[in-house]
Amino acid sequence: MTVTASELLAVQGSRQLRDDTTVFAGVGVPLLAAALAQQRHAPKLTMVIEGGIIGPRIKPGRLPISTNEMRAAYRAQMLPGITDTFLFAQRGFLDYGFMGGAQIDQHGNVNTSVLGPDYWKPKVRLPGTGGANDIASLCKEVIILTAHEKRRFVARVDFVTSPAWLDGGDSRRRAGLPFGGVSRVVTTLGVFGFDPETRRMRLDALHPGVTREQVREQTGFPLLEAPEISVTEPPTADELAMLRALDPERRFLG
């Protein structure tokens, strides 16, 4: 069986998480990636879910489709309510925010609100921020997992739903966001960081077999490149076995 795009994202995403940390994870691939990390190399990782859920045990084959349902809360350690869950992030207790994104720009800002120039007359109305804005504002570090497609990777998002580095430089700090920011974008093509000065997106690593040209073709803005671009380790048999056991019906793994 070949590795699907979702499997690649989940495995590469899971490797970003250290042990003895907390991760605010969205449902779908982010939650799978967090569960994989917990099983493989980060047993003392705590998963936090937006519906007000701390430390659930993810039941193989019973993955939640929303952050507000009993499968997301399965054998949880605590159910503190939604507002108080976000306040853990605001206080500084949540190390990682792990999220997807409809549209992302060269400074890591994400749009999940509207397509088109006028918020009040949207060309396409998307579902909205949910907790994405809060995760992007409040977690110590945000990691975005997303398919790498030209229509998603735009120079400037139509609407900044979730702030990363805003206009780059110190504009995030000046906007009143002293903490956090997007540290990594893990895509189906590679792993990206941000230049510490300009806060423009930078190619750090390519997945095996992916070329810089492919990345450039699928990116709607000029990318910076790290001095040395590494190649990621492909998903191991172990990682894939664990991951596939979590989602045997392949509802999220494709």
Added chain:
Amino acid sequence: MTVTASELLAVQGSRQLRDDTTVFAGVGVPLLAAALAQQRHAPKLTMVIEGGIIGPRIKPGRLPISTNEMRAAYRAQMLPGITDTFLFAQRGFLDYGFMGGAQIDQHGNVNTSVLGPDYWKPKVRLPGTGGANDIASLCKEVIILTAHEKRRFVARVDFVTSPAWLDGGDSRRRAGLPFGGVSRVVTTLGVFGFDPETRRMRLDALHPGVTREQVREQTGFPLLEAPEISVTEPPTADELAMLRALDPERRFLG
């Protein structure tokens, strides 16, 4: 058996409470007065206690001596925590604040902090505000129950622990307290209100057998007098029987 000072305060205090309301009551005589009101004429009254206790059943003979003990929480309807209990008052849910006071002045301000002119070098250090300041700031209406003694009724308290009408006039509103204020002072000699303009203390009613002169002698500032000073109804046999049944060991009734 004659009526003790505490019995008089409890009965006269209880009559101030209407049905279908909530009362934030201190332990001791205020709580006894609230329990009597609930038994006699206000069955749909909810008692709220500072320790984070809503709607307890006061168990005869097992009256609490603090707001933070199991007897105060006996058969309570809710235990929301201390901060959230005060926030009910701030939001406007608590109709009456029912409290005592060490030192009270002509504008109803109460001192339970320090005696002497310098807070940091007190002549006598008293226990402090507890929740009295909050009750005085936040309840819709505050009723003070106290023994009437000259050393307690002073022109100006040494220290404003619990604000009533501050310097009179609209000074309470100007200080940032748009709600509440002391409406009544029920003492061992009579019932007092405040002039709606000057917010100076005013004699409204005398307990049976008490003269204006007695009141003046026991008050350290000039008192206003209502155009018609009424005489309160003495405690009825019913009221006294109910009250005494609540405190058969006379731990608070003296």
Added chain:
Amino acid sequence: MGDPALRPAEWDFVAARRRLEAKPKSAGEKLTSIDDAAARVTEGDRVAVGGCLFSRTPLALVREILRARRRGLTLVRNLMCTEGELMMAAGAVERVMTAWMSIGLPWGVSKVMRHYVESGAVALEEWSHLALGLRFRAAAMGVPFLPALTMLGSDLVAVGGMKTVADPYSGETLAAVPALFPDVALLHVHRADRFGNSQIDGYPHMDADIARAAATVLVTTEELVTDDETRRHPDRTVIPGFLVDALVHVPFGSFPHECYGLYHADFDHFAEYTASIDARGPEAAVGEYLARYVYGPPTWDDYLELFGGERLARQRAAARELTA
């Protein structure tokens, strides 16, 4: 419609408090019928809906409000789901304030929401999830705003008209998330006594704050218990009786949405519902749905019969398995 200015009634804590002060706060009987409860929602009200997404949604109350043909409502809910779609399609709502609206990942972006919002029929005022939570909490605390570190720098600030505040100690700029005082709160809980003391199991969502924020509080409960029972576990009570205006006993009052520990959401029903929308378009499909599930069955029991006892038992078993 596209007016970004905050309406003062949302954050006016002095007026909101005066409104509460004028109201009896009784420890007495609150039990009534669903239509009497729903009748307390009036034209143009700002209505806050408890639960979250398809969890503990007060659907029996929502249904009854639609049956009473209320119009011009502003609907406030952190994550909106089918209840919002029904309100939009029924023409009951002119504005929603939310952080997110659709049903869930498998069913994609809500076509109903897109139809009514993109056409301009309904304004969707978006706030971040935490910001909406803090709006309720500020109101619950009786203050006009709460300082926060969220939403700043994003384009959401301009949508809702949020302001900032300088911390008087450090001088740092913080978001000043404005209070949101609803006219009415609709809530569904696990158990309550007839005096309105209400207990919730599992995830509490934002219901406790919403109950404190609103001027009028309407509650449906899965189970009606004696007050001896609520008093046995006072540390489980999240809404005190004195702030409840009307209580209705409605088992399965959130169905086909879920109620933690009691019944699982009916995903098959969502799939049928969205398939019908895909096939016939939002207006026709939801119109039929309203006729069949809302305007048709006179009582909630009649409504539940459309699902059938077997379906209810299946969903109950699924919930038990996940929470036992």
Added chain:
Amino acid sequence: MGDPALRPAEWDFVAARRRLEAKPKSAGEKLTSIDDAAARVTEGDRVAVGGCLFSRTPLALVREILRARRRGLTLVRNLMCTEGELMMAAGAVERVMTAWMSIGLPWGVSKVMRHYVESGAVALEEWSHLALGLRFRAAAMGVPFLPALTMLGSDLVAVGGMKTVADPYSGETLAAVPALFPDVALLHVHRADRFGNSQIDGYPHMDADIARAAATVLVTTEELVTDDETRRHPDRTVIPGFLVDALVHVPFGSFPHECYGLYHADFDHFAEYTASIDARGPEAAVGEYLARYVYGPPTWDDYLELFGGERLARQRAAARELTA
């Protein structure tokens, strides 16, 4: 001593957050010994004490800190009781921040508090009860202040140096209650698993906020349970394991103070204690008490033996009767 200015470390939310960010937030083992836990309190720390008055006071931790002869502490507790008196008499504390201090109505104004405060040995910084609660809550929320309507107009404002803030929406002036970030929190709970997930029965006091506000969190628990057990009732957990630094299993860890549902406060003991103070004066009487109850018995079990099993059983029965 009489410095009314707020110390920036109390409200500096940026520094407080950086401190948390630098610390591992682990789901791993937290179980340790009482002396290892107490060793995490260092000279000059701002120590927040959970519970309230004589309820759920973390007395085993307080005792161990006194045994370790810590000095220069600032003690923060909403209503202070005998634990504060012991800390004062032992010379451990130079400042207390509280709303009220004594034992309870029958025992009058604390002579120990009067002695040490009136002599200038200890500064007593007074805040209203709600204000102290909001100081912890602001810190728990990670913000430098919370707006409120309390304390304004009173002389307490000048004592603590509280400022005001203008509501950016209405222009009204509100109290800006400053955050209070403690260095260490001492808490006693009903049950916890070895990973620190902690549950409290009955009145929760301010413990949940204190745990979120502090940089280091030390917990003692009446009962040590498996995490299967805490996971069975996740809606009872008030402190998540990832923020707990040390957990110690200490049955009767609050005695002679009470623990809701488990044991009643020992009023006879308070009466003996205060009678001794009345007879011999604060320094001599509390000095003897410290020798007998704190410095003498090497372990908490030895300490409990001074009360005796019969006394403990009696206090347990009294609690059961009131909460059954």
